[in-house]
Amino acid sequence: xxxxxxxxxxxHAERGATLVVLLVTIVFxxxxxxxxxxxxxxxLSAQTALAKRRNLDLAADSALDVGIxxxxxxxxxxxxxxxxxxxxxxGQTMATWRDPDANTDVTVSCYREAVSGGTEPRSVHLLxxxxxxxxxxxxxxxxxxxxxxxxxxxxxxxxx
Numbered sequence: 001x002x003x004x005x006x007x008x009x010x011x012h013a014e015r016g017a018t019l020v021v022l023l024v025t026i027v028f029x030x031x032x033x034x035x036x037x038x039x040x041x042x043x044l045s046a047q048t049a050l051a052k053r054r055n056l057d058l059a060a061d062s063a064l065d066v067g068i069x070x071x072x073x074x075x076x077x078x079x080x081x082x083x084x085x086x087x088x089x090x091g092q093t094m095a096t097w098r099d100p101d102a103n104t105d106v107t108v109s110c111y112r113e114a115v116s117g118g119t120e121p122r123s124v125h126l127l128x129x130x131x132x133x134x135x136x137x138x139x140x141x142x143x144x145x146x147x148x149x150x151x152x153x154x155x156x157x158x159x160x
Contacts (some may be wrong), residue, residue, distance in 0.1 A: 079122065
């Protein structure tokens with residue numbers, strides 16, 4: 001009879017074990033899900049910031065391309081008597097590039113390098129600016145051949 005009673009008592013003692021295992025499992029899954037959610041949130045924030053910076057860099061590159069096209073089109077730009085006549089940054093505004101992806105305006109300004117003596121080639125510095133911050137710059141040389149301006153980029157830099 002004692003053996004029978006012990007078996008019955010043992011069965012009742014293990015009844016709550018399933019509940020404890022279930023609660024431990026729920027807590028473990030909740031903690032893992034919370035950590036995964038936090039990781040995904042951080043990754044999404046980093047990806048958003050990277051995409052925003054990439055769009056701004058591309059907008060600056062496009063704006064500098066517009067500035068170079070202006071220099072190629074206008075033979076007097078970069079001369080002492082033409083556009084970009086100043087010799088100090090930020091120089092004269094050439095164009096404003098509205099980039100729909102970056103949702104921002106990037107202004108291109110130029111100033112020439114002060115030269116003494118000959119004027120070939122002309123050196124012009126281009127700045128791509130968002131507000132008052134320079135986000136990219138380029139140095140170009142302008143060669144006049146048969147009345148046509150040829151532009152050679154000597155330096156192209158993104159500011160980080």
